[in-house]
Amino acid sequence: MTDQTAPSDTAPGPELTVVIVDDHSIFRSGLRSELDPALRVVGEAATVDEAIAVVLATQPRVVLLDVHLPGGTGGGGAEVIRGAAAEAPATVFLALSVSDAADDVVTVIRAGARGYITKSSSGAEVSDAARRVAGGDAVFSPRLAGFVLDAFGAVTGETAATNDELDRLSAREQEVMRLIARGYAYKEVASALFISPKTVETHVSAVLRKLQLSSRHELTAWATARKLL
Template identity: 85%
Template sequence: MTDPAPAASVALPVVIVDDHSIFRSGLRADLDDGIQVLGEAATVDEAIELVIALQPRVVLLDVHLPGGRGGGGAEVIREAAPHAAHTLFLALSVSDAADDVVSVIRAGARGYITKSASGAEVSDAARRVSEGDAVFSPKLAGFVLDAFGAVAGEVAERVDELDRLSAREQEVMRLIARGYTYKEVAGTLFISTKTVETHVSAVLRKLQLSSRHELTAWALERKLL
């Protein structure tokens, strides 16, 4: 009895996002046979639409892109990721500037390599990102550590501040910060207006804020709305 033939490996589905068509075509040609390019995009708007439509496993994403609101690759991640739950983003850029690295990491990129990488290196990086690794060019290690440290610090501060509020106070805080009136909050949460006033006073005191306008700014800054 002969052994069964080994199952063929499944190609990794990716999307290439870069505003230079020559680079896109060159990268597509250099990627190894285990990478399947589902599509290409040249602008922020095209990329967001394509990623949501095709749901690739990995997006090979340039940092500087035209279109959208001027946020480049970071904007693509922020807008597309909520609608593509299984998609991961690997930044691929000519830039090794700290600001560029930090911006896409904070947006949610799982890796950042420079365009000096070979097709084999990009293929390997995409595969590693798809398996859950974080992949970065060696010379960017310092920026990466700084960025992750900053993000971790921000998250820890946010959790600490929210821990000062009870569950009900957090509910009231979010509604007030969104512009609800006391009466609307009371109706939404099925409590009295007087109780809402009491909760708002407690929230402002615990967060050391002086008005609902400051509360809205505080919540927006921490992306709680």
């Protein structure tokens, strides 16, 4: 295996619990045998659904996560992170994939992975990377760092654009927008906000006009894409 990350000079730390997620059993077995003995593998999984279940059941400190996995709704490693992170708050995710495509890197990092290294890394390098993400570092194979910087730049730009769009709406319009986008009926929104259904309708019309949208379905898609729900 070729060098992908520069192992740190620190001595091995205390035992670290790990889950390996990959749909190839031979790779899981090989990686398990090459990891530092201080990394205790407490579970393995081959699919999205299995991975979420194992992570929630074992609450590992680190998940070594392949990007492309069968099962779930097709979201792969990113779907595992989204499905498990909230109920495993002490767990960190390190993407470990054969892919070095920018889209794969960006997708899994935006989902919440703390690092991304390729499968050409050695067992020692993977072990070191696992310790570093557990310690709070972000770890990436050198040639992938540019993708990550670009992604964070894009996120910053998207956040600024979203804030500009939200600034067009009054505080009440933003409240109505979020409830409507979540699927609430006009009467339900009116009850929740102590206003009349007619007032809700007026606010919705204003929201759609200001955001240049044509229906509540487009509003839901708009809010979902910007993680406002």
